[in-house]
Amino acid sequence: MTISLEAPHELPAAPAAEPPELTRVAGVGTAVAGEPVTQPELLDLLDITDPRIRSVFLNSAIDRRHLTLPEPDEHGRRSSEPQGDLLDKHKRLAVEMGVKALEACLKDAGATLADLRHLCCVTSTGFLTPGISALIIRELGIDPHCSRSDIVGMGCNAGLNALNLVAGWSAAHPGELAVVLCTEACSAAYALDGTMRTAVVNSLFGDGAAALALVSGAPGESAAPRGPRVLKFSSYIITDAIEAMRYDWDRDQGRFSFFLDPQIPYVVGAHAEIAVNRLLAGTGLRRSDIAHWLVHSGGKKVIDAVVVNLGLSRHDVRHTISVLRDYGNVSSGSFLFSFERLQEENVARPGEYGVLMTMGPGSTIETALVRW
Structure with a gap:
């Protein structure tokens, strides 16, 4: 299949609005x-x-x-x-x-x-x-x-x-x-x-x-909650790559089968900046203000593509890398394995911001902004 790596122009984001009751991780x-x-x-x-x-x-x-x-x-x-x-x-x-x-x-x-x-x-x-x-x-x-x-x-x-x-x-x-x-x-x-x-x-x-x-x-x-408050979410679906990740019926085998397009790491990487910029729009925050990054352990090439396109360091994604090393890709829960390791480090300080990012079929990039 052919997937465009060209990122479209970003649409203006609506200003962030805090919910009347902020949810906190407990x-x-x-x-x-x-x-x-x-x-x-x-x-x-x-x-x-x-x-x-x-x-x-x-x-x-x-x-x-x-x-x-x-x-x-x-x-x-x-x-x-x-x-x-x-x-x-x-x-x-x-x-x-x-x-x-x-x-x-x-x-x-x-x-x-x-x-x-x-x-x-x-x-x-x-x-x-x-x-x-x-x-x-x-x-x-x-x-x-x-x-x-x-x-x-x-x-x-x-x-x-x-x-x-x-x-x-x-x-x-x-x-x-x-x-x-x-x-x-x-x-x-x-x-x-x-x-x-x-x-x-x-x-x-x-x-x-x-x-x-x-x-x-x-x-x-x-x-009694001790984790960060959940401030904002942002979603981005790359419809040109809707067939790039699939779990569907394989008629030859008579069973469901998963498919990953070899280009998907580069597709995700090319659009990661758009997703994060949308998340931070209206908050007054820049990527350099984010102290903690919890990215889905989607695979080595996916992690590398996100790191390059967002200008992150290997330290920023240390838990993403270590979870992949120790457990592989555990799908929807991968970023929570990373969150658990961050909590065990006990390094997050009050007032610090974090970004959660997951990627999957659609092709989709989901993000959330949290604050300790």
Whole structure:
């Protein structure tokens, strides 16, 4: 396919408006499932000998990922699982990881399951009705009056889409605790057919879940927020590249299959400045005023393209890089893994600004501005 790298003229942005009740991050938690496996180990497990494909795995800037692979047959070979088995795997892993991430998040927020008033679950690695939110509410015995929402199929950018919506819910329900939960069983989206198309995907994604607790106004004693306030969001969809990232039905294999266009890192990089400029418009801030950058761990080339086009340093994206190294691309929750590492550093100071950025199908760049 042909994708234009030329960035269109930026439209004037509307002035930033603060919501009547600013939502603040109250806690964060992450979880993984499956076994940790290094890239060389994975090449051996999948019996990949093609030097071109091996190069994709070994030059990914990923050391290890957590995966749940199909069991080997009597000859030691691992084959693609039927779509029905993959859907079962997604349901099992997404709930397992989601429960752990939610519990870790609530613990970090100083809250309990009884404090939860809204649960928004995000996933793009399987399709379920009822959604993950209902399954987790049943699994944990959460109050059945807890409101819920599910965001399905938006891809790696979806965590910020969910944060945008839940921040609005939080502002409308001051003092009540809400959680955004991204749970991605990427192992349930793998095809093992030996092609370069699937090799690019199989070299990159890992299983993981991440949860973020939000509260606005005067929080209760059980959920005192300590994280940044959420100030503003901005979205940008590059419609010329709408086919560049897809998860759709492969008629030849009789299953869903993910596709990444080789040009997508450069497309994202070429439009990153537009997205961030729009976010900062009307705030009086420049990019140099941003102390903390939490960018989606989309892959080595994506990170490099964003760094170059935004003039960032490797230190600015240290958590993005380290999350990719340790977990691979865990899709919608990747930026929350980075946020957790920033919180653990304890370096953010009151008054400092941060930018959250995710990228995914559409092709879409989502951004958010926060302040500690």
